[in-house]
Amino acid sequence: MFRAIAAHLMMTLMLAALLGGCGDSDAPATARSPADGLTGKLTLTGSSTLAPLAAEIGKRFEQRHPGVRVDVQTGGSSRGIRDVTSGAADVGMSSRSLNADETPGLTTHTVAWDGVCFIVHRDNPVAALTNEQLLAIYTGKIDNWKQVDGDDAPIVVIDRAEGRSEVELVTHFFRITTPDIKADAIAGENQQAIKSVSTNPNAIVYLSIGTSEHEAARGVPIKLLPLNGVPASVATVLDGTFPLARPLIMITRNDTPSPLVDAFIAFATSSDVDDLVEAQSFVPIKH
Amino acid sequence: MSHTPTTRTMTPGKPGAMSRAATLDVAAALFAWGCAAIVTAAFAWLLIDVAWRGVGGLSWSFLVDEPSDAGRAGGVGPVVLSTLLILAVCMAVSVPLGLGAAALLAEFTRGDTRFARLVRRSLDVLAGVPSIVFGLFGNAFFCLALGMGYSILSGGLTLACMVLPILIRVTEQGMRDVPDAQRHAAAALGLSRTTTLLRVTLPAAMPALAVGLVLGVGRALAETAALIFTSGYVTRTPASLLDSGRSLSVHIYDLAMNVPGGETHASAAALLLIAVLLAINLLTNWITRRTHPGWH
Incomplete structure (x- = not known):
């Protein structure tokens, strides 16, 4: 009985694998003939901070170019830089600037900014804190506002929940x-962070600058x-002067120009994705 | 025992000694019960915690919809499909290979040849290798060297490498536990070694294989590190085994660690994963009981 079931399962699986395999290999290339002529598959690898945003950008790009598939993989900034250099990926993703020895042959495109600021209640008389004071407050060495x-x-x-890019x-x-x-x-949430400070004149928290500015303006x-x-x-x-910020970068190779990669980078740096950038609590670039 | 007259009788002994022994017995029993209770309580706590956080997010649309807004909205439909496909590839490869290797170890190299010892030692080392190492190996070998890219196939094969050691060792033990008398009886009937294996040993070792399967499936379903570099991060519905597909565990990890505001859906997905695991466990149990009434 068991063997019969197992054998049956195995046959079904193998059939499914074969059929699936055949179906795929030529589907993206020939099945569709989109009007804009863009076809093929783009692979992005790298920063796990940028990956959720890149996946959303990819999804919107796929909707506009039905012949294109955008696959986003993670693994960290260094991996993204390595993969695009070796050709394993079409586009690398990084949440840090490139080191000098990593740049030859590569072009970087900033798609968003990740900036974090400290906020307090509007009625808190403290107008500014030095880096030393902030560090002392967050490591428990200063615990009363009169000390600052x-x-x-x-x-x-x-503090913010572990694993968030702010942390x-x-x-x-x-x-x-x-x-x-x-x-x-x-x-955890940005809204929770805002509320914890807006309802408590003695609290301090840090969060996305975009969100903070938006809420303060409201x-x-x-x-x-x-x-x-x-x-x-x-x-x-x-303008790059605020110290607690980093660019979120997409990286391309110079030696293998591709209309598909160019179109994708143009889209990812356009104002068409600003709402996606803001939804991930990042700051959109100037266009 | 009861039919043999015994010269030893229960002597009352000193009251103090007796009660000390009794106290020790009670303490040992309490300790054993306590340990079991702690283990059960830890599992119950985990289950209740996950259920409590996740049950609100579970719905039919969550099960079938595509994720949207980086997983904060929508469902996990394609992710579940990818998970099942990865599992299917893993099992389709590892079960036949595992059975073959176990048969070699248990039936064809009885005793301790140097080769059998080497195989066994390698398997034990493999079973202890951290899954991230399998992930990097899978990425280098299946994805890059064999050109499969980030795909469900790469992920399933990597998992197969990871699950094989457990599967082989458990199955081998099951085959060894089949009494030699049965093999001798088969030989006396003039059955070939292969027939004996297929008709006698294998059916008798089936419960052990089932245990190995459940352990393997459990490890495969729970795997994140080995899959993030092999089957990948893509949440689109896979059109074939050569497409990248995100597994449930990778999805949970990403929502919990990378996506601000993904906690609710992470919990719902975790609850779903545990439910799938329990279902597979129960199903295997049920099949084994149906085929082997004495086993439990």
Whole structure:
């Protein structure tokens, strides 16, 4: 009985594999003849921070060019750079700038910015904090606002959920690791982070600059703290002066020009994807 | 025992000694029960926690829809399909190979030839290799060297490499546990070695194979590290085994770690994964019971 079932299953599987295999190999190339002439498959690999956004951009690109398939794979920025160099991927993804020895033969295209700022309640008298003060607050060495020229009130330190790109940026900026952070509470969602500060004059949290600026402009009682004297805003992220920000980059090879890759990069850097960028809490580039 | 008269009788002994032994017995029993309770409680806690967080997100549309907004919205339909296809490839390859290798070890190299020892040692080492190593190997060998690219086929074959050691060792043990008397009886009837294997040993070892299968399927379904570099990250409905397809475990990992706001769908997907695992477990159990009434 068992053997009969097993054999039957196996036959079905093998048949399915054969049929599936035959169907696929020529489907994208010949089955469709889209009007714009773009056909084929694009493979992107690299940064896991950029991958969810890239997958959404790819999906929208596929809708506009039915003959194209965009496959997004992850594995980290270094892998993205390596894969595009070796030709294993058409486009690499990186959430850090390239090192000098990685750049020859490659072109980088910034598709979005990942910027993070610290925010407090609008009624908090503290207008700015130095990097040392911020570090001391987040590692539990300063626990009262009066130590940084504020009111006599305990500081409610709010950290972000592990694995978020904000945490990566902040720990990298202060050269600490996540266990070094001594937080009173953890905020996962951006909205949760905003609410934890807008409802508590003694709280401090960090989150996406795009979201913070948007909420502050809407009248939510929060204040974006400057960093190294640079005001926290989308503008300073875009002109590269805000220190707590990084570009999200797509990388292409110079020696193998392809109309498909060019079209995709043009699309990924166009204003057509701004809403997708914002949905992932990143800052869209200037167009 | 009962029919042999015994000279030893239960002597009352010293009351103190007796009660100390009794206390020890009670303590040992309590300890054993306690351990079992902790194990069960840990499993129950995990199950209830996942169910509590995930059950709200489960619905028919979640099961069949395509993910959208990086997985925060939509469902897991293509992901479930990819997972089942990866599992199917893995099993279609590993079960025949595993049976063959186990038969070699248990039937054709009885005793301890140097070759059998070498094979066994390699399998034990392989079984302990971290899955990320299989992932990188699969990426280098299946995806790049054999040119399969990021595909369900690459993922399934990588998983097969990973599952084989468990499958072979468990099946081999099952075959060894079949009493030699049965083989002798088969030989006395003039059956060939192959016929004996197919008609006597293999059916008798079927429950062990089922256990190996359940363990293998469990490891395969839970696998993330080996799949992220082989079957990949793509959430489109796969059109063939040569397409990249994201497995449920990779999807859960991505939603929980990479996608802000993906927690609800991550929990729902985790609950689904556990449900699939339990279903496969029960099904295997049921089939084995149907075919081997004495086994449980």
